[in-house]
Amino acid sequence: MISVPEAISFIQQIPISHKIQEVPLSDAGYKILGRTTVSKINMPPFRQSAMDGYAVQLHNSAAYKVIGEIKAGDAVDIELAQGEAVRIFTGAPVPKTANCIIIQEHTERKGDYFIATKNYTANQNIRPVGEQIKEGDIALKKGTMLTPAAIGFLAGLGFAKVPILPAPKVGIITTGNELVEPGNPLPTGKIYESNTIQLQACLSKAGINGITTYKVQDDYPSTVNTIANAMANNDLILISGGISVGDYDFVKEALQELAVKQTFYKVNQKPGKPLYFGTHDQTYIFALPGNPASSLTCFYIYVIPLLHRLLGYPHTGLKKAVFKLSKALSKPGSRAQFLKAQVKDGECHILEGQNSSMLHTYSVANALAYIPENLTSLQAGENIEVYLLP
Ligand SMILES: Nc1nc2c(c(=O)[nH]1)N[C@H]1C(S)=C(S)[C@@H](COP(=O)(O)OP(=O)(O)OC[C@H]3O[C@@H](n4cnc5c(N)ncnc54)[C@H](O)[C@@H]3O)O[C@H]1N2
Numbered sequence: 001m002i003s004v005p006e007a008i009s010f011i012q013q014i015p016i017s018h019k020i021q022e023v024p025l026s027d028a029g030y031k032i033l034g035r036t037t038v039s040k041i042n043m044p045p046f047r048q049s050a051m052d053g054y055a056v057q058l059h060n061s062a063a064y065k066v067i068g069e070i071k072a073g074d075a076v077d078i079e080l081a082q083g084e085a086v087r088i089f090t091g092a093p094v095p096k097t098a099n100c101i102i103i104q105e106h107t108e109r110k111g112d113y114f115i116a117t118k119n120y121t122a123n124q125n126i127r128p129v130g131e132q133i134k135e136g137d138i139a140l141k142k143g144t145m146l147t148p149a150a151i152g153f154l155a156g157l158g159f160a161k162v163p164i165l166p167a168p169k170v171g172i173i174t175t176g177n178e179l180v181e182p183g184n185p186l187p188t189g190k191i192y193e194s195n196t197i198q199l200q201a202c203l204s205k206a207g208i209n210g211i212t213t214y215k216v217q218d219d220y221p222s223t224v225n226t227i228a229n230a231m232a233n234n235d236l237i238l239i240s241g242g243i244s245v246g247d248y249d250f251v252k253e254a255l256q257e258l259a260v261k262q263t264f265y266k267v268n269q270k271p272g273k274p275l276y277f278g279t280h281d282q283t284y285i286f287a288l289p290g291n292p293a294s295s296l297t298c299f300y301i302y303v304i305p306l307l308h309r310l311l312g313y314p315h316t317g318l319k320k321a322v323f324k325l326s327k328a329l330s331k332p333g334s335r336a337q338f339l340k341a342q343v344k345d346g347e348c349h350i351l352e353g354q355n356s357s358m359l360h361t362y363s364v365a366n367a368l369a370y371i372p373e374n375l376t377s378l379q380a381g382e383n384i385e386v387y388l389l390p
């Protein structure tokens with residue numbers, strides 16, 4: 001059995017090789033850019049007026065003669081002599097011979113002339129060619145998250161497609177003879193299946209959709225076949241249940257038969273002791289303990305950091321913070337614990353219902369408090385490290 005820090009460090013260090021996929025810009029939101037992109041144009045592509053007003057060739061007098069008009073989208077150049085002006089609008093090309101835009105609020109128009117009511121100097125309100133970026137310069141570097149601004153920036157440079165790191169394909173395998181789909185009657189001895197939808201909700205929050213789900217009974221051949229099928233079609237597989245030591249827990253043996261390379265099995269933690277992680281070529285496989293709270297906590301602490309790495313995020317894992325414990329606590333046993341908690345106003349309140357099978361208080365938790373294995377008690381007011389839930 002390994003410790004929590006050891007298990008986390010295995011996940012942080014497991015080698016990942018990213019694929020790159022060209023996608024329409026409209027599908028690239030919040031994805032990670034797979035290659036450095038270089039601008040093919042100057043932005044702006046021409047000298048551009050930044051305001052509505054008059055493009056002028058400055059001279060010593062405040063009076064200017066208006067000899068024409070240029071609006072956004074026009075492709076004209078009007079030659080100006082000193083003291084001449086053209087009416088111009090925001091985004092329109094500035095004539096080569098103009099050296100300033102006087103905004104219309106600073107003018108008094110009289111027929112073909114206007115009087116400037118403020119002093120202007122050269123280059124005011126003109127956006128020079130390539131002011132934002134020049135042709136051939138790096139627009140965004142590989143590894144940049146494509147935020148709405150980044151998407152807008154690339155669209156403004158004319159990109160219709162971008163290379164991204166695609167989201168991994170994820171499969172969820174749920175095991176257990178006792179499981180019944182919610183919405184059906186509940187026969188004796190059965191329980192409603194909740195881990196699949198819970199994990200799907202987690203994945204969807206992490207930006208992963210199109211998940212394939214598989215259900216398998218506690219039966220060895222079906223477990224092997226289902227895992228083999230999932231391995232052929234997914235980059236990441238989450239198996240729920242059947243990973244402990246009972247006579248009907250077949251997952252570990254099935255993974256072994258399928259030549260999955262075990263990275264670790266069993267972590268000195270509560271909940272989630274029988275957590276398994278392994279790899280098969282480029283497929284990453286977690287076997288999450290079946291207890292619903294164990295499965296969820298293992299997702300937050302171990303699956304999320306791997307997912308973030310697969311997605312190419314620069315920072316991986318849930319955000320951590322330190323809060324003051326609101327009430328003293330003692331930790332029996334030598335396993336590290338992740339406790340369902342609520343944090344607010346600088347304090348961490350440990351919730352009731354910590355059992356691995358219970359989700360009631362987990363539903364209102366916004367954090368998991370971490371008690372390392374070597375700590376046995378904490379006083380009220382002491383600092384406690386928490387993982388903030390997404
Ligand atoms: N002799 C031992 N027994 C157990 C140990 C141990 O070390 N020695 N570890 C315990 C711990 S800790 C955990 S956690 C569980 C994990 O067992 P499995 O991963 O094999 O999970 P199952 O036995 O299949 O299920 C456990 C529990 O969770 C319920 N469950 C399972 N799947 C779902 C689902 N999809 N939706 C809702 N609930 C689910 C299941 O009915 C069981 O009640 O093992 C302990 N045993």
Ligand code: MOO
Nearest residue numbers: 271272273294356
């Ligand atoms: O590890 Mo189990 O999740 O304690 O019940």
